[in-house]
Amino acid sequence: MPELTHPLPPGSTIGILGSGQLGRMTASAAARLGYRCHAYDDAAALTRFAEAVDVVTFEFENIPLTTVEVLEKLVPLRPGASVLKICQHRLREKDFCNGVSVPTTAYRAAGDLAGLEQAVAEIGRPCILKSAELGYDGKGQVRIDATSDLTQAWAAMRGHAAEGASVGGSAAGGVVEAIVEFRMEISVIVARSADDSIRSFVPVENRHKNHILDETIAPANLPGEVADRAEAIARHLAKEIGLVGLLAVEMFVTHDNKILVNELAPRPHNSGHWTLDACVTSQFEQFVRAVAGLPLGATDRLCDAVMKNLLGDEADDWLRILSDPGAKLHLYGKAEARPGRKMGHVTRLIRR
Numbered sequence: 001m002p003e004l005t006h007p008l009p010p011g012s013t014i015g016i017l018g019s020g021q022l023g024r025m026t027a028s029a030a031a032r033l034g035y036r037c038h039a040y041d042d043a044a045a046l047t048r049f050a051e052a053v054d055v056v057t058f059e060f061e062n063i064p065l066t067t068v069e070v071l072e073k074l075v076p077l078r079p080g081a082s083v084l085k086i087c088q089h090r091l092r093e094k095d096f097c098n099g100v101s102v103p104t105t106a107y108r109a110a111g112d113l114a115g116l117e118q119a120v121a122e123i124g125r126p127c128i129l130k131s132a133e134l135g136y137d138g139k140g141q142v143r144i145d146a147t148s149d150l151t152q153a154w155a156a157m158r159g160h161a162a163e164g165a166s167v168g169g170s171a172a173g174g175v176v177e178a179i180v181e182f183r184m185e186i187s188v189i190v191a192r193s194a195d196d197s198i199r200s201f202v203p204v205e206n207r208h209k210n211h212i213l214d215e216t217i218a219p220a221n222l223p224g225e226v227a228d229r230a231e232a233i234a235r236h237l238a239k240e241i242g243l244v245g246l247l248a249v250e251m252f253v254t255h256d257n258k259i260l261v262n263e264l265a266p267r268p269h270n271s272g273h274w275t276l277d278a279c280v281t282s283q284f285e286q287f288v289r290a291v292a293g294l295p296l297g298a299t300d301r302l303c304d305a306v307m308k309n310l311l312g313d314e315a316d317d318w319l320r321i322l323s324d325p326g327a328k329l330h331l332y333g334k335a336e337a338r339p340g341r342k343m344g345h346v347t348r349l350i351r352r
Contacts, residue, residue: 010034015053029284050074138211315343
């Protein structure tokens with residue numbers, strides 16, 4: 001497996017699997033450091049792609065594992081295929097967390113309808129059935145209440161998995177999770193380099209609407225000890241998973257200040273967009289630094305911030321948003337606005 005033995009010099013090329021807004025913002029950060037980027041979404045041209053770049057990373061998890069395993073034999077891949085294998089599958093992800101002494105909500109595997117019935121009996125109702133793979137923004141999730149029909153719930157979850165399989169994944173089974181009574185959802189984004197240097201951003205609060213991130217508040221209003229513990233968990237996970245790159249760790253904070261890890265994302269994350277305008281180093285620059293073998297940047301917060309996603313036709317409000325001199329507008333250049341589609345975001349800076 002090829003490895004980077006020295007930092008990539010300016011003029012090198014970073015290959016990015018995927019071509020969405022996260023890849024676009026990563027490419028912008030890379031350009032400021034003197035790198036070229038090659039976005040890629042053609043599985044039939046793996047060898048040509050590998051020959052055209054110096055290192056490869058990815059902007060989302062819904063990539064066929066076989067694709068990254070082939071690439072890893074041809075060109076340095078950061079993070080590695082082993083990281084993707086864990087983070088693209090909810091059951092493996094939760095098993096990993098528990099295996100390194102990081103608590104999650106109670107969960108059970110459900111490989112088929114009979115497995116779902118047993119899992120619900122063990123977890124209890126209400127609970128949530130989630131597809132093991134290809135779920136994001138609430139897709140592939142079904143709430144199971146006292147009167148829910150499990151056959152219908154299984155069919156609804158599998159329907160999403162079948163749609164997601166067109167991305168190149170497989171329609172895997174499901175995971176049943178206990179519902180957590182939490183007071184806050186937070187995330188921590190952490191970067192780790194090949195020399196084991198680790199830097200993390202402050203925990204932020206995430207507020208959702210219809211299972212899609214609506215607002216991120218930086219920093220989260222947490223007691224100092226809880227915030228420190230959340231960062232320590234993220235750093236521990238980054239090291240134990242063998243990360244070289246960026247990892248977003250989504251967590252629940254319960255009413256008695258326990259922290260339960262919900263999901264991992266080994267790439268830039270929507271809840272880190274505020275760092276573009278409010279930190280010394282943005283999550284995207286930090287991602288590039290880690291992937292390219294550069295020293296990690298400072299994660300100091302220049303000011304507090306609130307990031308608001310612009311979904312669907314909310315982006316049509318661009319002129320009103322720009323009338324606020326403290327608003328930092330980011331539009332993603334998507335041609336078609338659909339309900340729930342992330343068209344951009346706006347960050348409002350709060351001076352301390």
